[in-house]
Amino acid sequence: MSRSGNDFILRPEQLSAYQRDGYLVLEDVVTEAELGAIEPTFQRFIEGRVPGMGRDFCDMSGPYGRAFEDFNLVNAVLPRVYDPSLVGNVFEQRASSIARQLMGADATLDYDQFLAKRPRRPGAVFAWHQDLGYWPTGTPDTRTVTCSLALDDATPANGCLQVVPGSHREPRLRAHRPSAWSTSPELREEAHTLTVELGPNDAVVSLPVKRGSISVHDERIVHGSPGNGTSGWRRTYVVAHRSRATVDYERSIGFTHSHNDVISWKTHLQALEPTAAHAGS
Ligand SMILES: O=C(O)CCC(=O)C(=O)O
Numbered sequence: 001m002s003r004s005g006n007d008f009i010l011r012p013e014q015l016s017a018y019q020r021d022g023y024l025v026l027e028d029v030v031t032e033a034e035l036g037a038i039e040p041t042f043q044r045f046i047e048g049r050v051p052g053m054g055r056d057f058c059d060m061s062g063p064y065g066r067a068f069e070d071f072n073l074v075n076a077v078l079p080r081v082y083d084p085s086l087v088g089n090v091f092e093q094r095a096s097s098i099a100r101q102l103m104g105a106d107a108t109l110d111y112d113q114f115l116a117k118r119p120r121r122p123g124a125v126f127a128w129h130q131d132l133g134y135w136p137t138g139t140p141d142t143r144t145v146t147c148s149l150a151l152d153d154a155t156p157a158n159g160c161l162q163v164v165p166g167s168h169r170e171p172r173l174r175a176h177r178p179s180a181w182s183t184s185p186e187l188r189e190e191a192h193t194l195t196v197e198l199g200p201n202d203a204v205v206s207l208p209v210k211r212g213s214i215s216v217h218d219e220r221i222v223h224g225s226p227g228n229g230t231s232g233w234r235r236t237y238v239v240a241h242r243s244r245a246t247v248d249y250e251r252s253i254g255f256t257h258s259h260n261d262v263i264s265w266k267t268h269l270q271a272l273e274p275t276a277a278h279a280g281s
Contacts, residue, residue, distance in 0.1 A: 022168030
């Protein structure tokens, strides 16, 4: 037990494992009673009952514009913006505590996200990526601590997170490509999803996480997740922290992590080509 009020205290070996591997699994970060307080709000989003979200409510496994019943991987971005009652909840506070220990006192909550894989949806795949590949370059300090709270036991069968340990230490970001369903020049206008190739030496590790426990990952680790082959949901609540200066930079260029942001994704993708210099390398 490492909960201490609204903090969650990491052991020295967990701090060093995060630096070495690029991820952690932390047990019992949120209690059953605390989960019960969060869940009704989570459900309002995931069941499509929050109006006015535009592209912030979409299928993370497919193109924009799919009918809701066809979503495989329901994705609600920035729920705390659409429902400020989430601000300061116990998971946010423990995630902040964990982020401060892993990246320093200026760790600042950057964005949140609700994800839910529908039952029996082999297509509920989160494509392989590095989070930094999704974000604007030009941030001198790229550090990010992303905490993902399991609302259901996450298992290999229902499509739990998979990582390539140590890939966060590669000197350059891998080239990110728009996923196959995108065809227009402004590719991110058709679907948000980007993907990287796995190489023959990439050793994939699955991260089963029990309800109330969390995984934590670095912005450069290669990760993704397969479809859901079970009769139950896999629901996840994501909270990401970056440095105060980086969050301020993002906002100064109009980037809020909302899919409704107006960003030149073509320019961004060109900047990610392996031959181009970019701040993330
Ligand atoms: O939990 C998952 O399936 C993937 C989530 C993810 O890629 C992320 O939070 O960066």
